[in-house]
Amino acid sequence: SYELTQPPSVSVSPGQTASITCSGDKLGDKYTCWYQQKPGQSPVLVIYQDTKRPSGIPERFSGSNSGNTATLTISGTQTMDEADYYCQAWDSNTVVFGGGTKLTVL
Amino acid sequence: EVQLVQSGAEVKKPGESLKISCKGSGYNFINYWIGWVRQMPGKGLEWMGIIYPVDSDTRYSPSFQGQVTISADKSTSTVYLQWGSLKASDTAIYYCARPPQGGSLWSGSYFDYWGQGTLVTVSS
Numbered sequence: 001s002y003e004l005t006q007p008p009s010v011s012v013s014p015g016q017t018a019s020i021t022c023s024g025d026k027l028g029d030k031y032t033c034w035y036q037q038k039p040g041q042s043p044v045l046v047i048y049q050d051t052k053r054p055s056g057i058p059e060r061f062s063g064s065n066s067g068n069t070a071t072l073t074i075s076g077t078q079t080m081d082e083a084d085y086y087c088q089a090w091d092s093n094t095v096v097f098g099g100g101t102k103l104t105v106l
Numbered sequence: 107e108v109q110l111v112q113s114g115a116e117v118k119k120p121g122e123s124l125k126i127s128c129k130g131s132g133y134n135f136i137n138y139w140i141g142w143v144r145q146m147p148g149k150g151l152e153w154m155g156i157i158y159p160v161d162s163d164t165r166y167s168p169s170f171q172g173q174v175t176i177s178a179d180k181s182t183s184t185v186y187l188q189w190g191s192l193k194a195s196d197t198a199i200y201y202c203a204r205p206p207q208g209g210s211l212w213s214g215s216y217f218d219y220w221g222q223g224t225l226v227t228v229s230s
Binding site: 042043045049086088089097100 | 141150152168211214215218
């Protein structure tokens with residue numbers, strides 16, 4: 001079965017740029033989206049179709065996808081961005097989630 | 107306003123059956139796929155399956171095929187997730203989620219509407 005691999009944790013200082021990767025075989029040939037989940041809350045979509053940002057999501061969130069790796073980038077990271085982030089793609093008509101990355105802002 | 111409202115928390119014993127629900131409102135319910143996602147305590151998101159209410163076309167993740175049943179009731183705009191015999195390992199939060207557009211799923215589909223989650227606790 002298809003697997004998406006994310007680093008378990010990423011740390012960033014406030015105001016700096018955070019990059020969270022998601023790796024999978026030929027992932028660049030698929031569309032990737034990203035969800036943010038804060039404790040006790042439902043996931044929130046922050047990037048879809050590799051690079052698109054839903055309305056209401058700050059411009060500091062951006063995405064890219066090429067080769068075997070998709071990347072979520074948060075520019076000028078704020079303390080409110082501290083959360084778990086999950087990538088998601090489709091493979092063989094099935095949704096696949098990455099294992100999630102805990103972003104710590106300190 | 108699109109809303110997915112899930113049923114309340116459940117506490118069950120191993121071996122018991124359970125059916126939880128996700129009620130859609132604010133949109134044409136039958137034309138939108140709705141999926142289910144499991145999140146075990148302290149763990150990540152896991153895809154369970156998805157249903158298209160208009161014809162009940164249902165697709166399961168291989169990991170959950172045969173373990174759960176997803177169904178839909180068009181008359182009440184509700185999608186269900188059910189277990190015939192719960193195990194302690196079914197303890198989790200279960201979310202329903204919907205893509206922004208109706209009709210066919212495709213490789214670029216994503217989920218921008220989520221229910222609030224239903225906590226299922228299975229313990230003897």
